[in-house]
Amino acid sequence: NAGVTQTPKFRVLKTGQSMTLLCAQDMNHEYMYWYRQDPGMGLRLIHYSVGEGTTAKGEVPDGYNVSRLKKQNFLLGLESAAPSQTSVYFCASSYASQQGLHYGYTFGSGTRLTVV
């Protein structure tokens, strides 16, 4: 029972390079999210998706793009990395009951990204 799997776990990029972070969930969850976590700032939502083929901007979307081509996968892309994007990135997924209630998120273990 893998839950939410993020790859890679660590990455160092040079300024201007691009990369894609992969998030995969095997729980058939409809909703998926990408967050960044920085010291003293808690979790900030980058982008999210409410279903296959849909994405939306969160609190801090600039410099990132996402895609949800398959229900189980949610990709986060950095087209031209900047040092300000050095952070720990977390993916999460959630589902809604028939009553529309959400009972919390399942998180991946994170990707630590350093941009030099």
Next chain:
Amino acid sequence: GNSVTQMEGPVTLSEEAFLTINCTYTATGYPSLFWYVQYPGEGLQLLLKATKADDKGSNKGFEATYRKETTSFHLEKGSVQVSDSAVYFCALRAGDSNYQLIWGAGTKLIIKP
């Protein structure tokens, strides 16, 4: 707008001490409230939740009661252990948002033997 405010950390306690981590919120409608825990090097895990006023969530010896009159959801544990050292996040799902969580900044807890 919706927001969550947590006490600033780090909170440092000795083993077997009583723990309280304060959390207050501002929200429209009738929010659901959550506590998540993040152990070093790991992602966040749901610790407990409460979906309506006066509900008490509990898990692993931790408790929190949803107090609508004081808009609070304080986390408590009667006797902490070294293994409880982690970062604790309070979060809410507002009544007008059917899936997004609003997060507090997190409180780091350090338990000394």
